[in-house]
Amino acid sequence: MSATTVVRPGPEPGPAVPPPPRRRRGQDDNSIPIEYYGLRRGTVTAVTTLCVLFALFTLIPIAWLVINSTKTQANIFESFGFWFASPFVFGKNFALLFQNVDGYGVYFRWFGNTVLYAVVGGGGATALAALAGYGFARFHFRGSRALFYLVIAALLVPITAITLPLYLTYAKVHLINSVWGMLLPSMVSPVGVYLMKVFVEVSVPRELIDAARIDGAGELRIFFRLALPLMVPGLMTVLLLNVVTVWNNYFLPLIIFSQNQLYPLTVGLGLWSERAQNSGNAEIFPLIVLGGLVTIVPLIALFLILQRYWRSGLLLGSIAN
Amino acid sequence: MPESVTLEGLTKVYPNGTIALRGLDLHVDAGEFMVLVGPSGCGKTSALRMVAGLEQISGGTLRFGDRVVNEVPPRQRDVAMVFQNYALYPHLTVAQNIAFALENKKIPKAERDRRVHEAASILGLTTMLGRKPRQLSGGQRQRVAMGRAIVREPGIFLMDEPLSNLDAKLRVQMRTEVLRVHRRIGAATLYVTHDQTEAMTMGDRVAVLRDGVLQQAGNPRDLYDRPGNIFVATFMGSPSMNLYEAGLEVSGEVADLVLGGQRLSLPQSALKQVSGLAARHGESVIVGIRPESLADPGAAGTAPEPGTTLTVDVQLVEVLGSEQLVHFRLDARRVREEAELRGQLNAAQDSSAAAVAAESQGEIVAATVAGGVARVDPRAKIRPHASAVLAVDVERLHFFDPATGTAIS
Numbered sequence: 159m160s161a162t163t164v165v166r167p168g169p170e171p172g173p174a175v176p177p178p179p180r181r182r183r184g185q186d187d188n189s190i191p192i193e194y195y196g197l198r199r200g201t202v203t204a205v206t207t208l209c210v211l212f213a214l215f216t217l218i219p220i221a222w223l224v225i226n227s228t229k230t231q232a233n234i235f236e237s238f239g240f241w242f243a244s245p246f247v248f249g250k251n252f253a254l255l256f257q258n259v260d261g262y263g264v265y266f267r268w269f270g271n272t273v274l275y276a277v278v279g280g281g282g283a284t285a286l287a288a289l290a291g292y293g294f295a296r297f298h299f300r301g302s303r304a305l306f307y308l309v310i311a312a313l314l315v316p317i318t319a320i321t322l323p324l325y326l327t328y329a330k331v332h333l334i335n336s337v338w339g340m341l342l343p344s345m346v347s348p349v350g351v352y353l354m355k356v357f358v359e360v361s362v363p364r365e366l367i368d369a370a371r372i373d374g375a376g377e378l379r380i381f382f383r384l385a386l387p388l389m390v391p392g393l394m395t396v397l398l399l400n401v402v403t404v405w406n407n408y409f410l411p412l413i414i415f416s417q418n419q420l421y422p423l424t425v426g427l428g429l430w431s432e433r434a435q436n437s438g439n440a441e442i443f444p445l446i447v448l449g450g451l452v453t454i455v456p457l458i459a460l461f462l463i464l465q466r467y468w469r470s471g472l473l474l475g476s477i478a479n
Numbered sequence: 480m481p482e483s484v485t486l487e488g489l490t491k492v493y494p495n496g497t498i499a500l501r502g503l504d505l506h507v508d509a510g511e512f513m514v515l516v517g518p519s520g521c522g523k524t525s526a527l528r529m530v531a532g533l534e535q536i537s538g539g540t541l542r543f544g545d546r547v548v549n550e551v552p553p554r555q556r557d558v559a560m561v562f563q564n565y566a567l568y569p570h571l572t573v574a575q576n577i578a579f580a581l582e583n584k585k586i587p588k589a590e591r592d593r594r595v596h597e598a599a600s601i602l603g604l605t606t607m608l609g610r611k612p613r614q615l616s617g618g619q620r621q622r623v624a625m626g627r628a629i630v631r632e633p634g635i636f637l638m639d640e641p642l643s644n645l646d647a648k649l650r651v652q653m654r655t656e657v658l659r660v661h662r663r664i665g666a667a668t669l670y671v672t673h674d675q676t677e678a679m680t681m682g683d684r685v686a687v688l689r690d691g692v693l694q695q696a697g698n699p700r701d702l703y704d705r706p707g708n709i710f711v712a713t714f715m716g717s718p719s720m721n722l723y724e725a726g727l728e729v730s731g732e733v734a735d736l737v738l739g740g741q742r743l744s745l746p747q748s749a750l751k752q753v754s755g756l757a758a759r760h761g762e763s764v765i766v767g768i769r770p771e772s773l774a775d776p777g778a779a780g781t782a783p784e785p786g787t788t789l790t791v792d793v794q795l796v797e798v799l800g801s802e803q804l805v806h807f808r809l810d811a812r813r814v815r816e817e818a819e820l821r822g823q824l825n826a827a828q829d830s831s832a833a834a835v836a837a838e839s840q841g842e843i844v845a846a847t848v849a850g851g852v853a854r855v856d857p858r859a860k861i862r863p864h865a866s867a868v869l870a871v872d873v874e875r876l877h878f879f880d881p882a883t884g885t886a887i888s
Contacts, residue, residue, distance in 0.1 A: 369566040373580035374554040
C-alpha cells in the first residue's frame with residue numbers, strides 16, 4: 159500500500175448499496191457483527207468461555223502468590239489461600255527478603271546472578287542467533303544445509319539426557335562452579351537460530367541485499383546497517399524467549415553450582431524450600447512465596463515492554479508489501 | 480567512467496541443471512542503450528544479474544572495457560542497478576537511500592549531500608528527501624530507485640524491468656524519463672524488459688532472447704523490418720505479424736504465393752529483394768504479413784491490382800480511433816509456432832488483441848484455417864461476421880523457411 163488516502167465510498171443513492179448492519183448497544187461504529195464472518199453467536203460464546211477458563215487456570219497461581227506474599231508464615235498455612243488475612247505483612251516480608259535472615263538471606267545476590275545470567279546469556283544467545291540465522295538464511299556455502307539440520311537436531315535433545323557427559327566435560331574444562339559454566343551454554347539457542355533464519359527469510363528480501371552489494375556495501379555493513387534494523391521484531395521475540403529460558407533455568411545451575419553465592423533465583427528458592435521443609439520453625443515460607451513473586455515480576459515487565467515491537471513489526475510487514 | 484560491456488559466450492547453468500543462458504555474445508558501447516527483450520524465462524534477467532555480479536558466470540567471458548570481470552565481486556564492478564521491485568531500504572529515508580552507495584565509497588558528507596540533492600532535483604524528488612519509502616507512491620519509489628543508481632555516476636547502468644510495476648500511463652511517462660537520465664549519465668545501459676513496445680521505443684539497439692539463446696540483435700527498426708526468424712517477427716510489433724504457410728510457384732521473374740484457395744502475385748521487385756525465393760519453386764514457405772501491410776482496398780480510391788488481395792472472414796473489429804484492428808480468419812495453413820507464440824506473448828502485449836488470440840486458441844481451429852489481424856484506416860467500412868477483401872502490400876512481405884523458421888533472404 160502506498161501513502162495515498164483511501165476514500166471511502168459515502169452513502170450513494172442507488173440500489174447497489176446494502177443497508178448498514180443493525181447495531182447492537184455497546185458496539186462501536188466500526189464493528190461488524192460476528193455473523194458477517196459466518197460464525198454463530200453460540201460458537202463464539204463457547205470459545206470465549208474456554209479462553210476465560212484457560213486464562214483463569216494460568217492466573218490462579220499468580221493470584222495465590224500475590225495474596226500469600228502479604229501473610230505471615232502461620233497465616234499462609236491456616237487462613238483461606240485465596241483471600242488476604244491480617245496481619246498484612248507485605249512490607250515486612252519484602253524488607254526481610256533482601257536482608258540476611260538466619261544466614262539464608264542471599265536473595266539479593268541470587269537476583270543479581272539471575273540478571274547477569276539472563277542478560278549476558280540471553281542477550282548473547284540472541285546476538286549469536288541473529289548472526290547464525292542471517293547466515294543460514296542468506297548465504298549458501300558447502301555444508302550449510304547439513305549444519306542447519308544439526309542445529310535443528312540439537313533442539314530435540316533434552317538436557318536431562320546429556321547431564322552426565324555435560325558434567326564430566328565441565329569438570330575437565332574447569333567450568334564447575336564457574337560463572338562461565340552457566341553463561342556459555344546459555345548463549346547457545348538452537349530455537350533462536352531457527353526462528354531468526356525463518357524471520358530473515360521473510361523480512362530481509364534477497365533483492366535488498368543484492369542492491370546493497372551493488373551499492374558497494376561490505377557484508378558486515380549490510381548486516382548491521384540494513385538487515386539488523388529489519389530484524390528487530392524477530393530479535394525481540396528471540397530475546398524474550400532466550401531471557402525467559404535462562405531466567406527460569408533450574409537444571410543446569412543445579413548441576414554445575416555447588417556454591418551458594420553462584421546460584422540463580424531458581425536454585426536459591428529451591429534451596430530455601432528444602433531448608434524450610436527440614437527446619438520447621440524458621441519464618442522462611444513467606445520469603446519463598448514473595449521471592450517467587452519477585453522472580454516473575456521482571457519477566458512480566460519485559461514482556462510488556464517488548465510487546466510493542468511485535469506490533470510495530472506486524473505493521474512494518476503489511477506496509478512494506 | 481563510462482565503459483563498454485562485452486559478453487562473450489556467456490552461459491548460465493543453475494545448480495539444478497537449468498540452462499538459463501546459452502553462449503550469449505553481445506557488445507554494448509559506452510553510452511549505448513541496449514534493451515534485452517524476450518518472454519519470461521528467456522534468460523534476460525540471468526544475463527543482467529551476471530553482468531551485475533550477483534550471479535556466478537558458468538561459462539564465457541564478461542568484459543568491462545578491456546578488463547575481464549568474471550570474478551570481480553559486485554561491489555567492485557562500478558555498476559548501478561535498478562530492480563524490478565525497486566529494493567529500496569525500507570527503514571532509511573529517501574535521502575539515506577540515495578546516499579547509501581556514496582557512504583560506502585567514503586565520500587565526504589558535504590560532497591555526498593550535494594550529489595544527493597543533484598540527483599533528487601534531476602528526478603523531481605527534492606521535496607521527498609525526508610520521507611520513508613512506504614510513504615511514497617509507486618512512481619516516486621521508482622524514481623528513488625533511479626536516484627540511488629544515478630547518484631553514483633556509474634560506468635555501467637543496469638535495469639531489470641524497472642517500469643513493470645507502474646500503471647500504463649506512468650510507464651509511458653517514465654520511459655522518456657529513463658532515456659533522459661541515460662543521456663545525462665552517458666553510461667552503457669543494459670535494460671531488461673518483456674515488453675516489446677519498451678524495447679522498440681527505448682533501445683538504441685535491441686537484443687531478442689528466447690530460451691537462453693540470442694535470436695537477433697540490432698536497432699529496433701531493423702528488427703521490425705528485417706526479422707531474422709519467425710520468433711523475432713512475431714515478438715516485435717503489436718499486434719504481431721500474421722504468418723501463413725504458402726506454396727511458392729516461381730515462373731521466370733514473377734512468382735505466385737498460394738494461400739489456401741487464394742493467390743498472391745509477387746512482383747519482380749519483391750523477388751529481387753528476396754533472392755532466395757527463386758530457388759524454392761514448388762516448395763512451401765512461411766509468409767509473414769504485418770497487420771499494417773493489409774489495408775481496406777476502398778481507401779486507395781482505385782481498384783487493387785489482381786493478385787494483391789485476400790478475401791477473409793472478419794471475426795471482430797476493434798475501433799481504436801486512429802485505426803481499426805480487424806481480426807479475421809483466412810483459409811490458409813496456419814503456422815503452429817505462431818499460435819504458440821501468441822499464447823506466450825499474451826501477457827507481454829498490451830493490445831486487447833491478446834484476448835482475441837487467446838480466445839481463438841481455446842477453440843479447435845482446423846489446421847487449414849488461420850487467424851490474422853489487419854490494421855486498417857478508421858474510416859474503412861468493415862463489418863464483423865462477414866467476408867471482406869483486404870489489399871496486401873506485396874512489396875513488404877516477409878518470408879521464412881518452414882523447416883528452420885529463419886528468414887529467407
